[in-house]
Amino acid sequence: xxxxxxxxxxxxxxxxxxxxxxxxxxxxxxxxxxxxxxxxxxxxxxxxxxxxxxxxxxxxxxxxxxxxxxxxxxxxxxxxxxxxxxxxxxxxxxxxxxxxxxxxxxxxxxxxxxxxxxxxxxxxxxxxxxxxxxxxxxxxxxxxxxxxxxxxxxxxxxxxxxxxxxxxxxxxxxxxxxxxxxxxxxxxxxxxxxxxxxxxxxxxxxxxxxxxxxxxxxxxxxxxxxxxxxxxxxxxxxxxxxxxxxxxxxxxxxxxxxxxxxxxxxxxxxxxxxxxxxxxxxxxxxxxxxxxxxxxxxxxxxxxxxx
Numbered sequence: 001x002x003x004x005x006x007x008x009x010x011x012x013x014x015x016x017x018x019x020x021x022x023x024x025x026x027x028x029x030x031x032x033x034x035x036x037x038x039x040x041x042x043x044x045x046x047x048x049x050x051x052x053x054x055x056x057x058x059x060x061x062x063x064x065x066x067x068x069x070x071x072x073x074x075x076x077x078x079x080x081x082x083x084x085x086x087x088x089x090x091x092x093x094x095x096x097x098x099x100x101x102x103x104x105x106x107x108x109x110x111x112x113x114x115x116x117x118x119x120x121x122x123x124x125x126x127x128x129x130x131x132x133x134x135x136x137x138x139x140x141x142x143x144x145x146x147x148x149x150x151x152x153x154x155x156x157x158x159x160x161x162x163x164x165x166x167x168x169x170x171x172x173x174x175x176x177x178x179x180x181x182x183x184x185x186x187x188x189x190x191x192x193x194x195x196x197x198x199x200x201x202x203x204x205x206x207x208x209x210x211x212x213x214x215x216x217x218x219x220x221x222x223x224x225x226x227x228x229x230x231x232x233x234x235x236x237x238x239x240x241x242x243x244x245x246x247x248x249x250x251x252x253x254x255x256x257x258x259x260x261x262x263x264x265x266x267x268x269x270x271x272x273x274x275x276x277x278x279x280x281x282x283x284x285x286x287x288x289x290x291x292x293x294x295x296x297x298x299x300x301x302x303x304x305x306x307x
Contacts, residue, residue, distance in 0.1 A: 008245050015250025019257065019271060027268030028275070031220040035276055039219045043212050043276075047284040050205045051081060057121075057201045058097075060194055061114040075292045076100035082289035085246075085282060094119055118198070123241070125202035126234040129210060133231030206234065212280070217265075217273045224263035232259035236274075249278060 020028070055077035059070060080097025098115040102108040207230075214229040236255040240248025253274035260270045 008243070012245040012250040015245065015254050019250070019254055023257070023267045023271050027266070028271050031269050031272035032275065034221065035216065035219045035272070039215065040276065040280065043216060043280045044283050044287065046208065046212055047280050048288055050208050051077060051284070051288065053201060053205050057198045057205070058114055058118045060201075061117045061121075061198055062110050072101060072104070075296075078285070078288035078292055081285045085285055117195070121195070121198050121202050122206070123238070125199060125206050126238050128203060129206055129230055130234040130238075133227050133229070133234070136227030137231060206237075210234065213273060213277055216276045216280075217269070220269055220272050220276070222260075222265055222269045222273060224260060224265050228260065228263040228265075232256060232263075235259055252278070 052074060055074045056070070058077060059073040076097045079100050080093040080095075082093075083096040084093035094115050098111050101111050210229050210233045211226070213233050214226055217223070217229070233256070236252050236259055237248070239255040240252035242248075242251070245251045253271055256274045257267050257270045261267070
């Protein structure tokens with residue numbers, strides 16, 4: 001376990017070095033320099049708004065979200081997002097954000113169950129968007145899209161099955177904490193309307209991020225069409241969620257270059273968009289966490305002054 005972080009850091013660094021070795025660095029630099037600053041800042045702003053919605057989605061899935069104000073859920077969400085910058089895989093950030101709320105809640109299992117459901121719903125949303133991309137591309141460029149759709153349908157079934165089976169397995173566990181987690185997960189499953197609302201929100205948020213990447217692509221001269229982005233970006237993000245790298249850095253760019261190659265997107269331009277998105281992600285996570293820390297500091301100062 002102690003070697004996990006260095007190995008994943010090595011995967012991220014090695015992926016980036018390998019990509020930069022194959023793709024001319026001068027071409028990547030030229031594409032990045034063509035990105036207007038206002039486009040980048042606009043992408044960061046929309047990214048932050050998207051994650052405010054993601055915090056709402058997570059809160060919606062909890063059995064009694066009113067136990068903590070919305071601001072606390074936002075604070076926990078952005079703390080987890082910031083943690084993803086240095087923790088291996090998205091699971092680390094999920095643990096951090098859930099732990100942040102658990103400090104003040106007596107219903108810790110409900111928070112954990114909501115976090116797990118939130119992650120599974122996001123995976124389903126990404127697969128559905130990739131399916132939409134394949135369907136939009138049609139037979140013009142994806143002659144074998146039928147097996148891609150079948151694979152995606154199977155992936156949705158597997159992810160959904162995990163969400164349904166895990167509570168049953170935990171229910172029979174000899175560990176009390178797992179049995180309590182099972183009961184909390186069952187409470188989430190008994191509210192299908194909330195699950196469906198969360199899925200719609202997740203699809204909307206991830207589709208917004210797809211559009212942001214298409215916008216960044218347009219700014220650097222990448223025009224494969226929105227359907228290509230619907231196909232490539234969710235799959236690249238799914239690859240990035242695998243626990244093999246640090247925050248998906250490196251593997252996301254390699255996946256994006258590979259997936260956009262059939263659409264005649266130059267590797268340098270695809271790499272530039274991938275790196276620009278990494279910059280948006282890092283800037284948004286740091287900005288969101290910093291603003292929340294400032295808010296906490298100001299609130300503490302006001303409390304001291306009022307004493």
